[in-house]
Amino acid sequence: MDLRLIQNATPSAEERDAVDSLLGAPQTDWRGTPHEAPADAYFGAAGHESRGHRHLLLPALHAVRDATGFISPGGLNYICQSLDVPPADAYGVATFYALFQMAPVPPMIAHVCDDIACRMSGAREVFAELESRIGPAGKATPDGRATWHRSPCLGLCECAPAVLLQRAGTNQTDEVIAPADASAVLTRLTGDARKVEPNPQELNGSLHAPQTLDPECAKGLRLLKRAGRVDPESIDAYRASGGYEALRRAFDLGPDGVIREVLDSRLQGRGGAAFPTGRKLQDVARAPARPHYLICNADESEPGTFKDRILMENDPFALVEAMTIAGYAAGCEQGYIYLRGEYPLALARVRHAIDAARRRNFLGADIMGEGYHFDIDVRRGAGAYICGEETALFNSIEGFRGEPRNKPPFPTMVGLFGKPTMVNNVETLMNLPEILIQGGPAFASVGTEQSTGTKLFCVSGCVERPGVYELPFGVTLREVLDLAGGVRDGRPLQALLLGGAAGSFVTTEDLDVELTFEGTRAIGAALGSAVIMPFDDTIDMADIVLRIAAFFRDESCGQCVPCRVGTVRQEEALRRLSAGVPLGSVDQELALISELELVMRDASICGLGHTASIAVQSAISKLHLFDSKRAQ
Amino acid sequence: MTVAATTHRLHLKTNRTVDLTVDGQHVRVPEGSTIMKACQEVGIGTPTLCYEQTLTPVNACRVCVVEMEGSRALVPACARKVEPDMVIWTDSERVRHSRKLVLELLASSVDLSYAPDEVQGYLDHYDARPERFGPPDTSDGAVHRDHTQAGHHIPTTNGYAATVAQPPKIDNELYIRDYSRCILCYKCVEACGVDAQNTFAIAVAGRGFDAHISTEFAAPLPDSACVYCGNCIAVCPTGALIFKSEYDMRQAETWDEERQTETDTICPYCGVGCTLRLHVQDNRIVKVTSPMDHDVTNGNLCIKGRFGWQFVQNRARDTGVEESVGTS
Numbered sequence: 001m002d003l004r005l006i007q008n009a010t011p012s013a014e015e016r017d018a019v020d021s022l023l024g025a026p027q028t029d030w031r032g033t034p035h036e037a038p039a040d041a042y043f044g045a046a047g048h049e050s051r052g053h054r055h056l057l058l059p060a061l062h063a064v065r066d067a068t069g070f071i072s073p074g075g076l077n078y079i080c081q082s083l084d085v086p087p088a089d090a091y092g093v094a095t096f097y098a099l100f101q102m103a104p105v106p107p108m109i110a111h112v113c114d115d116i117a118c119r120m121s122g123a124r125e126v127f128a129e130l131e132s133r134i135g136p137a138g139k140a141t142p143d144g145r146a147t148w149h150r151s152p153c154l155g156l157c158e159c160a161p162a163v164l165l166q167r168a169g170t171n172q173t174d175e176v177i178a179p180a181d182a183s184a185v186l187t188r189l190t191g192d193a194r195k196v197e198p199n200p201q202e203l204n205g206s207l208h209a210p211q212t213l214d215p216e217c218a219k220g221l222r223l224l225k226r227a228g229r230v231d232p233e234s235i236d237a238y239r240a241s242g243g244y245e246a247l248r249r250a251f252d253l254g255p256d257g258v259i260r261e262v263l264d265s266r267l268q269g270r271g272g273a274a275f276p277t278g279r280k281l282q283d284v285a286r287a288p289a290r291p292h293y294l295i296c297n298a299d300e301s302e303p304g305t306f307k308d309r310i311l312m313e314n315d316p317f318a319l320v321e322a323m324t325i326a327g328y329a330a331g332c333e334q335g336y337i338y339l340r341g342e343y344p345l346a347l348a349r350v351r352h353a354i355d356a357a358r359r360r361n362f363l364g365a366d367i368m369g370e371g372y373h374f375d376i377d378v379r380r381g382a383g384a385y386i387c388g389e390e391t392a393l394f395n396s397i398e399g400f401r402g403e404p405r406n407k408p409p410f411p412t413m414v415g416l417f418g419k420p421t422m423v424n425n426v427e428t429l430m431n432l433p434e435i436l437i438q439g440g441p442a443f444a445s446v447g448t449e450q451s452t453g454t455k456l457f458c459v460s461g462c463v464e465r466p467g468v469y470e471l472p473f474g475v476t477l478r479e480v481l482d483l484a485g486g487v488r489d490g491r492p493l494q495a496l497l498l499g500g501a502a503g504s505f506v507t508t509e510d511l512d513v514e515l516t517f518e519g520t521r522a523i524g525a526a527l528g529s530a531v532i533m534p535f536d537d538t539i540d541m542a543d544i545v546l547r548i549a550a551f552f553r554d555e556s557c558g559q560c561v562p563c564r565v566g567t568v569r570q571e572e573a574l575r576r577l578s579a580g581v582p583l584g585s586v587d588q589e590l591a592l593i594s595e596l597e598l599v600m601r602d603a604s605i606c607g608l609g610h611t612a613s614i615a616v617q618s619a620i621s622k623l624h625l626f627d628s629k630r631a632q
Numbered sequence: 633m634t635v636a637a638t639t640h641r642l643h644l645k646t647n648r649t650v651d652l653t654v655d656g657q658h659v660r661v662p663e664g665s666t667i668m669k670a671c672q673e674v675g676i677g678t679p680t681l682c683y684e685q686t687l688t689p690v691n692a693c694r695v696c697v698v699e700m701e702g703s704r705a706l707v708p709a710c711a712r713k714v715e716p717d718m719v720i721w722t723d724s725e726r727v728r729h730s731r732k733l734v735l736e737l738l739a740s741s742v743d744l745s746y747a748p749d750e751v752q753g754y755l756d757h758y759d760a761r762p763e764r765f766g767p768p769d770t771s772d773g774a775v776h777r778d779h780t781q782a783g784h785h786i787p788t789t790n791g792y793a794a795t796v797a798q799p800p801k802i803d804n805e806l807y808i809r810d811y812s813r814c815i816l817c818y819k820c821v822e823a824c825g826v827d828a829q830n831t832f833a834i835a836v837a838g839r840g841f842d843a844h845i846s847t848e849f850a851a852p853l854p855d856s857a858c859v860y861c862g863n864c865i866a867v868c869p870t871g872a873l874i875f876k877s878e879y880d881m882r883q884a885e886t887w888d889e890e891r892q893t894e895t896d897t898i899c900p901y902c903g904v905g906c907t908l909r910l911h912v913q914d915n916r917i918v919k920v921t922s923p924m925d926h927d928v929t930n931g932n933l934c935i936k937g938r939f940g941w942q943f944v945q946n947r948a949r950d951t952g953v954e955e956s957v958g959t960s
């Protein structure tokens with residue numbers, strides 16, 4: 001293939017530096033120097049060597065965006081030239097992601113969360129203020145330095161309302177403001193950023209995990225045991241608190257021994273599908289094809305979910321150790337953390353932990369003198385919920401559009417780069433050190449027969465003390481709600497969302513459900529990512545359901561018809577219903593919505609389509625949404 | 633995609649067979665066959681839109697789904713390989729429902745008026761009524777579909793059903809891209825890329841309902857990498873990509889497939905010997921294809937074979953000699 005670049009589009013010095021600093025200085029003249037070739041030329045590009053680097057496309061797009069705020073034709077050209085990717089192809093990849101803009105934008109963008117938890121906690125006031133002071137979403141401030149947009153859940157729901165400041169330029173880093181008030185956002189957008197106080201989110205990790213504040217409560221914590229107590233940026237502090245004892249134990253047990261402990265622990269995946277982790281480890285370890293890869297799925301984008309962020313921010317070394325253990329057991333030499341693009345603090349801490357571990361020989365060649373070689377690369381997402389789906393994640397890392405693949409084949413056989421791959425959620429992996437230290441059977445003695453261990457619950461919305469709570473499986477919904485102080489301001493409870501946007505609504509009648517995989521299934525719900533979001537009596541549930549429908553429409557990858565068009569038709573029907581102008585009758589609309597639910601569940605390629613109507617259906621059947629309108 | 637592409641191409645040569653049941657009938661097919669192939673064996677047809685024998689299956693349209701016992705969701709017959717003792721149902725309530733809905737969702741959002749009769753046949757067979765979703769919104773959206781931002785949309789509140797309506801892209805003399813007729817089957821992208829042409833002039837861009845086929849930065853074709861092989865036109869199932877000659881005749885309402893004949897000949901330009909199929913109406917060539925099952929071309933041609941026939945007609949006009957067709 002000859003590469004034909006975009007004509008008359010030369011990269012700026014900034015763009016070239018950004019790409020070069022990622023890929024190293026150009027090996028050949030033609031990449032580094034502005035090319036004199038005629039505008040119409042076809043380049044016999046960098047050849048086989050660079051073609052093997054397509055997986056650097058996403059990092060290269062980030063590099064250009066970080067430098068200039070957007071992906072220009074010249075910048076795209078330079079990336080394409082460097083990696084030997086056709087421009088149309090790279091354009092298709094870049095436009096897949098919400099955090100990449102393809103036209104000039106101000107160097108600072110405030111992504112203001114418009115999702116369910118934030119809507120109930122002051123986001124509307126922030127929008128109103130921004131609209132009146134700056135103008136509608138997308139409008140630049142008078143000096144052209146900043147603008148704002150609405151955003152899906154930023155994974156900061158416990159400190160709603162949340163804002164992510166995405167910045168461009170040298171030495172600029174993204175920043176989170178949460179909880180955000182309009183004036184703090186405006187100061188950043190219109191004022192002198194240097195004068196701004198650091199925001200509370202960065203100050204104290206324990207703020208977000210209320211149990212850690214109470215020494216009694218804190219004693220029982222496993223996953224959160226270091227949160228707020230151990231410096232997340234010090235490997236010495238980590239080691240002093242028991243860090244790397246589990247890896248030592250793993251080396252003593254050998255890979256098979258580790259797998260046996262995990263099987264005995266009966267640990268199930270915390271990423272939503274509850275797949276037995278031991279079996280996955282075993283399948284990958286036994287897969288004949290080589291190499292094997294390990295991926296930590298840290299894309300956490302399910303609205304209402306923020307547990308993985310809190311783990312990474314507060315105990316990043318534990319994740320690095322856990323991945324090393326999993327990699328050792330599954331026979332992997334290379335691991336990846338695919339980390340949500342909207343998590344600047346988690347990104348910084350995880351990167352720091354990896355570097356520190358590498359310096360101390362806890363990563364790299366011959367780890368701890370045991371002859372095991374393993375390293376971890378961090379890959380930043382760029383605003384796409386679907387990239388949390390494991391096969392979409394592979395495509396995203398490989399430098400393709402984040403479109404899910406058909407299964408079978410399954411990742412344990414054909415995964416990243418077509419090789420056997422172990423993919424696990426952050427929380428799943430973080431259980432491994434504990435399992436090795438305690439032993440599998442001891443781990444399994446906590447929780448219930450079928451759901452073992454402890455679970456992190458993401459509690460936000462109309463609740464007194466939002467945050468992440470660690471409790472043994474089997475605790476009831478009521479108990480979690482009580483621990484979090486009950487409904488905010490003592491108001492009556494209207495309903496709860498369980499499991500996230502892909503989960504379902506439950507009512508006060510369901511408060512005694514045992515929170516386990518099997519218990520939630522028994523009431524026709526699912527634990528999902530363990531979101532618990534109460535709504536008080538003032539909340540307009542139709543507005544919440546509409547927001548969920550809009551979310552799925554925005555986040556569908558667009559590959560298959562049932563989901564690509566079905567999510568649009570679902571949102572349209574709900575809008576007609578909530579506006580009181582149904583096509584035909586209300587009953588006809590409700591029937592249409594259930595027909596859509598069936599085709600999305602039956603015929604979509606991936607879990608996004610399969611679950612895109614679950615919350616909507618539960619709102620209709622359990623909350624009797626739109627019934628009142630029928631009565632009118 | 634990449635991995636799937638390579639494995640698909642290793643046509644598994646094996647003598648082993650697989651036994652399965654389709655709609656209650658026993659079927660035996662070679663290992664590695666698709667469910668669709670097994671259906672064919674017992675004379676059961678499968679509707680398809682994104683499937684093409686010469687391309688890697690993307691199984692994106694989902695119109696071919698069938699029920700497989702033991703599977704929670706339906707499976708795509710065009711791509712899913714047979715396994716021993718599979719039990720398949722191709723006309724169950726669930727299958728009919730999904731096929732009908734897929735067709736309705738497409739027909740309510742895409743202009744299918746140039747699609748072949750076959751597609752209209754599917755719509756009739758499954759009793760698809762796309763108007764159930766409301767009147768189609770054919771206005772140009774606030775943001776052109778080429779410039780939407782992933783993760784954002786402006787919801788329609790006017791009771792209309794969103795569509796992919798947009799003006800056709802007329803930017804060269806050879807072919808027209810009318811993406812208001814595009815069902816996003818990925819075939820053109822595959823034909824332009826790894827499956828045939830290896831030019832990669834077009835790709836899927838954007839996300840969700842706003843996903844669309846595009847050159848880099850939506851550049852006009854003459855500014856793109858396109859070499860006008862027309863292989864994308866050959867595989868497009870809905871007439872979104874058509875010859876300029878066909879487009880002009882359709883605009884003038886003179887296009888009439890009933891009056892067209894097809895004549896096969898060999899391309900005169902080089903030694904490869906591609907078969908050209910000349911579509912002739914009123915003694916003029918109106919478009920050129922190559923048979924999909926032809927082992928030299930697989931339906932693919934280059935710019936010369938595909939579009940280099942104007943001289944046939946021009947010469948006739950210049951010399952005043954009676955128009956001739958298929959001379960070589």
Ligand SMILES: Cc1cc2nc3c(=O)[nH]c(=O)nc-3n(C[C@H](O)[C@H](O)[C@H](O)COP(=O)(O)O)c2cc1C
Pocket residue numbers: 268269270271272273274275277297298299300301302385386387388389390391423424425426428429606607608
């Ligand atoms: C649309 C969609 C989004 C997902 N997002 C995530 C995610 O952000 N994090 C995650 O761990 N799993 C996510 N998953 C589940 C993954 O596909 C996969 O099952 C999981 O990472 C496996 O890890 P586990 O076995 O540890 O649960 C998602 C699935 C779907 C269908």
Ligand code: SF4
Pocket residue numbers: 386403404555556557558559560561563564604605606607608609610
């Ligand atoms: S179900 Fe939705 S997200 Fe999943 S592959 Fe299909 S279009 Fe993409």
Ligand code: SF4
Pocket residue numbers: 820823824829831832833834857858859860861862863864865
């Ligand atoms: S005409 Fe050929 S090169 Fe041009 S877009 Fe179509 S397939 Fe690609």
Ligand code: SF4
Pocket residue numbers: 813814815816817818819820821845864867868869870871872873
């Ligand atoms: S233009 Fe035609 S071939 Fe290409 S995706 Fe659309 S419908 Fe399919």
Ligand code: FES
Pocket residue numbers: 113114115116117118119152153154155156157160161162303304305
């Ligand atoms: S951060 Fe706003 S809803 Fe999650």
Ligand code: FES
Pocket residue numbers: 679680681682683690691692693694695696697708709710711
């Ligand atoms: S024909 Fe099988 S999915 Fe399109």
